[in-house]
Amino acid sequence: MEIVNLDHMSANPLLPEVQDAMIDAIKSNYGNPSSQHRIGDRAAEALDQARDSVAGLINSSIPKEVVFTSGGTESVNHAIKGVAFARGDKGRHIVTSNIEHNAVLRSIRRLKMMDYKVTSVPVDQYGRVNPDDVAKAITDETILVSIMHSNNEIGTIQPIEEIARITREKKVLFHTDAVDSVGVVPIDVQKLGVDLLSFASNTFYGPAGVGGLYVRRGVGIWPLLDGGVQENNKRAGTENLIGIIGMGVAARLAAQDMEKRIAKAKKLREKLLRELPDYIDEYFINGHPEHTLPNLASISIKYIEGESVVLMLDEEGIAVSTRSACAAGALQASHVLLSIGRDFADAQGTMVITFGEDNREDDVDKFLKVLKSSVNTLREISPLFNKKASAA
Amino acid sequence: MYSKTVMDHFKNPRNVGVINDADAVGEVGNPLCGDMMSIYLKIQDDHINDIKFQTFGCGAAIAVSSMLTEMAKGKSLDDAKKISNKDVAEALEGLPKNKLHCSNLGADALHIAIKNYEDKKAGRSTDEPKRKEKHEHTHGDSCYCPYCDAEIEEGAVFCKACQTDLKGQTKTLGEG
Numbered sequence: 374m375e376i377v378n379l380d381h382m383s384a385n386p387l388l389p390e391v392q393d394a395m396i397d398a399i400k401s402n403y404g405n406p407s408s409q410h411r412i413g414d415r416a417a418e419a420l421d422q423a424r425d426s427v428a429g430l431i432n433s434s435i436p437k438e439v440v441f442t443s444g445g446t447e448s449v450n451h452a453i454k455g456v457a458f459a460r461g462d463k464g465r466h467i468v469t470s471n472i473e474h475n476a477v478l479r480s481i482r483r484l485k486m487m488d489y490k491v492t493s494v495p496v497d498q499y500g501r502v503n504p505d506d507v508a509k510a511i512t513d514e515t516i517l518v519s520i521m522h523s524n525n526e527i528g529t530i531q532p533i534e535e536i537a538r539i540t541r542e543k544k545v546l547f548h549t550d551a552v553d554s555v556g557v558v559p560i561d562v563q564k565l566g567v568d569l570l571s572f573a574s575n576t577f578y579g580p581a582g583v584g585g586l587y588v589r590r591g592v593g594i595w596p597l598l599d600g601g602v603q604e605n606n607k608r609a610g611t612e613n614l615i616g617i618i619g620m621g622v623a624a625r626l627a628a629q630d631m632e633k634r635i636a637k638a639k640k641l642r643e644k645l646l647r648e649l650p651d652y653i654d655e656y657f658i659n660g661h662p663e664h665t666l667p668n669l670a671s672i673s674i675k676y677i678e679g680e681s682v683v684l685m686l687d688e689e690g691i692a693v694s695t696r697s698a699c700a701a702g703a704l705q706a707s708h709v710l711l712s713i714g715r716d717f718a719d720a721q722g723t724m725v726i727t728f729g730e731d732n733r734e735d736d737v738d739k740f741l742k743v744l745k746s747s748v749n750t751l752r753e754i755s756p757l758f759n760k761k762a763s764a765a
Numbered sequence: 766m767y768s769k770t771v772m773d774h775f776k777n778p779r780n781v782g783v784i785n786d787a788d789a790v791g792e793v794g795n796p797l798c799g800d801m802m803s804i805y806l807k808i809q810d811d812h813i814n815d816i817k818f819q820t821f822g823c824g825a826a827i828a829v830s831s832m833l834t835e836m837a838k839g840k841s842l843d844d845a846k847k848i849s850n851k852d853v854a855e856a857l858e859g860l861p862k863n864k865l866h867c868s869n870l871g872a873d874a875l876h877i878a879i880k881n882y883e884d885k886k887a888g889r890s891t892d893e894p895k896r897k898e899k900h901e902h903t904h905g906d907s908c909y910c911p912y913c914d915a916e917i918e919e920g921a922v923f924c925k926a927c928q929t930d931l932k933g934q935t936k937t938l939g940e941g
Contacts, residue, residue, distance in 0.1 A: 678800070680823040684767075684775060697823065718821075754781050754827060756792070756803040756819035 374690040377736045381668065381729035382525060382553065383694055387619065388578040388626060388730075395580065395619040402618070405611055407603065416614055423621025427585055430577075430624040431570065432561040440586045440607045441617050445552035447597065448571035448586040449476040451608070452548040455594030456517045456569070457484050460546070465489045466514035468545075470502050470531075472709040473521055477550055481519070490514070499661035500529035500713050508539045515545050522551035522560070522570075526696055526709040526725060527660035528669035530554070537566035546592060552576060552584075556627040557668060558635065568592045574616070578730070579623030583616035634730065638668035641728045644737050645670055652745040659713060659723070668729065671696075673715055674722040676758035677751040682724060685747035691740055696723040718757065768858035771828040778827055780834035782817040789885070791878025793870050800826040800867055804834075804874040808882055811842045818874075825864040832856050833871035842879055848872050 378384075387395070404416030421436070428436040442448045457467065469481055471493050481491050494506040502520055511518070518540050523530045533549055540547040548569035554560055555570075556577025562570055570587040574580055588594060588607065600609025627634075646658060649672070659671035674682070679695030686693055696707040697720070710720040726740070752758040767775070784805035794801035800822030807815035816838050820830040833853050837845045854860050854868040884890070 676821065678822050678826075681775070681827060684772075684824045688776065721821075754778060754819055755821040756801055757821045759783060759803075759819055 377691045377739060378729065378731060379726045379736065379740060380692045380694045382576075382725065382727040383692075384581075385575055385578045385729060386731065387580060388623060390626060391579055391619045391622045394622040395615050398615045398618045402614065404614075406614065407601065407611070419618055419621075420612060420614060423617045423624075426621040426625040426628075430560070430628045431555060431572070431585075431587055432563055433587060434563070435590055437605050438562075438587055438590055440588055440604045441612060441620075442584045442586055442608060443613070444575075444582055444584040445550070445571055445573035446476045446584075448573070448584045449474070449548075449550050449552070450480050451586050451597040452569040452571055452588075452594070453477065453480040453517065453519055454484065454597060455607075456546050456548065457487075457489055458595040459593050460516040461489075464514035464516045466492070466512055466516065468492050468494065468507060468510045468515055468518045468520075470494050470496060470520050471712040472496050472500055472524055472526075472529075473519070474525055474550055474552070477519055477521065478708075494520075496529075496712050498714050499664075500524055500527045500659070500709070501661060501664065502531050502536070504532055504535040504539055507536050508543075511539070511543050511545055515543070517546050517548060519548045519550065522549045522554040523558070523666050524660075524709060525553045526707060526723075527671045527713065528553075528666035529661045530558070530664040530666065532664075533565050533567065540568075541566060553666060553669075555585075556624065557666060559631060562587050562589070569594070574620035574623055577623050577627040579620040580616045583613055583620045585620070635667045637730070637732075638728045641732055641734065641737055642667060642670050644734060645726065645741070648737070648741055652741045653748050656722075657715065657719065659710065659715070668727050670726045672724050672726070673710070673719045674724065674748055675719060676755045676761065677722045677748055679721060679723055681751050682722075682744070682747050685750070686740070686743055689739075689743045691743055693740070694725040694727070696725060697721045766861055767824060767828070768860075770832075770856075770858045771825065771860065774828035774831040774857065775824045778831040780817050780831065780838070781819065783819065784815060784817050787817075789878040789882035791874040791876070791881060793874045793877060800870055802826070802830055802870045802874045804830075804878050806878050806882065808842070813837050813840055813842070813845055820870075822870070823864070823867060825860050825867040826870060828857055829853055829860075829868045829871040830874075833875060837875055842883070846876060846879055848875065 402416055402419055404412040406413060406417040406420045424436045424439050428439050433439060442451060465488060467481060467489055469477060485491055492510040494502055494510055496502055507518060520531055520536055522533055537547050546568045549567050550571050551560055552571055552573045553576060555572035568589045573584040596607055596609060598609045603609055603612060655675040657673040659673060679697030683693060683695045696710060706717050706720045710723055784807055787805040788808040789806040791804045802818060802820045805817045806813055816834045818830045818834050820827050836848055836856060850869045850872045853871045860868050
């Protein structure tokens with residue numbers, strides 16, 4: 374069965390150029406970049422080249438500002454805990470938002486156990502933070518603000534530049550979790566004005582297990598892993614060179630093809646949202662109409678539960694993601710969806726569709742057709758739908 | 766993730782629907798997992814003559830409902846009362862650990878429906894039916910945190926391993 378992947382946020386195939394570069398490296402570049410001989414030199418050269426490409430993707434003019442990590446989760450943990458530990462003597466207050474990814478939420482929860490205090494600002498019905506709320510939340514004790522660039526469940530993009538102006542003025546460090554943005558939309562760390570920015574290679578068709586943390590020059594943070602002096606003394610351990618080489622190539626291609634990729638994703642997303650009412654009724658589109666990732670659509674469908682829809686779509690070879698509590702294995706409604714005002718039942722019926730390079734227009738047609746029959750079948754079974762029908 | 770039997774009952778659920786002149790109805794809804802089930806019984810000579818269900822929930826919840834109706838159909842009320850959530854999960858060849866919660870709705874709905882019927886017959890007023898929410902161990906004797914799968918004590922309200930409050934259903938980071 375031909376698989377239609379509409380869940381690029383969970384997994385992206387490696388681009389052929391990325392695969393080739395990594396296979397070449399596996400065969401011929403096994404060196405340790407720290408070594409003082411030519412086997413090491415060759416590895417160091419490849420490491421530098423990858424760093425240049427990755428720095429280029431986020432428009433950092435100093436490649437050393439990029440620290441390679443094991444992925445988005447490590448980057449986020451490093452940024453938050455690294456700042457908290459380095460500045461703990463100056464203050465112990467952190468500001469964040471109600472819709473952050475678990476990597477942020479749980480890093481901060483861990484710090485709360487170590488006597489750090491946290492203020493979490495709300496979002497509006499579109500999932501946007503009001504920069505004034507951030508300004509109000511900052512106290513003399515505040516050492517860090519961490520607000521995500523784009524949301525992984527609803528795609529909303531935050532007013533990062535405005536928040537950065539506030540944090541600069543108040544002399545507080547600002548970290549943004551840009552894991553779902555870097556390589557998808559243009560990211561310019563100089564223009565954004567952030568101090569720290571987390572991202573991951575697999576968002577832009579590089580390998581999973583590699584990521585980056587941008588640390589603006591002059592920002593002192595503690596390492597998360599102690600050991601050698603790799604990564605400018607910020608991340609100990611012999612580099613995952615093969616992964617980093619893959620990430621470098623993926624970054625170069627993402628920068629080069631960005632406009633083309635955005636145009637394609639936008640077209641597919643717009644087609645989906647435009648034609649959706651012809652197939653199903655009673656649903657919400659989550660997120661912001663303008664400030665949104667071009668490749669993500671979040672739909673809350675009434676009277677049904679998301680995991681059931683995922684299973685039915687999968688039977689027909691279509692891969693999507695759901696934000697239902699049951700599927701997450703956490704048995705908790707999504708904090709993001711509750712924060713934008715969805716009720717528990719509607720949050721249960723939420724599907725997240727993320728488009729990618731391998732999608733075509735007829736993928737949307739197929740998805741809509743199968744979605745319609747799945748939703749109809751499940752509504753037939755649903756007592757919520759039945760109650761609503763008998764009340765009408 | 767799911768057994769073949771679960772997928773079969775999910776894809777082709779048995780006994781879906783409503784019995785308009787039902788002799789008894791049982792409804793359970795659980796806000797934690799967001800699942801809901803309604804069960805309708807037609808009873809003759811203290812036997813379940815016909816049974817239908819409606820469920821809002823995940824694949825496991827639908828499969829549990831379907832399997833339960835198959836197991837209960839034709840049984841005497843006394844025998845039907847003996848069907849436990851564990852029996853249903855076993856008939857489905859097991860459910861993933863984090864889905865055991867969903868299996869708890871099937872038998873509960875049936876037992877509530879039967880109780881409603883017996884109360885009505887005896888002329889008793891029926892108490893607001895409460896789902897039992899009894900915790901059943903279908904994976905050995907241990908109890909697991911639904912968030913991180915760490916072994917926890919029976920009835921624990923806080924998971925030490927992942928620092929999760931197991932009482933509240935949702936929370937966001939507040940002040941302090």
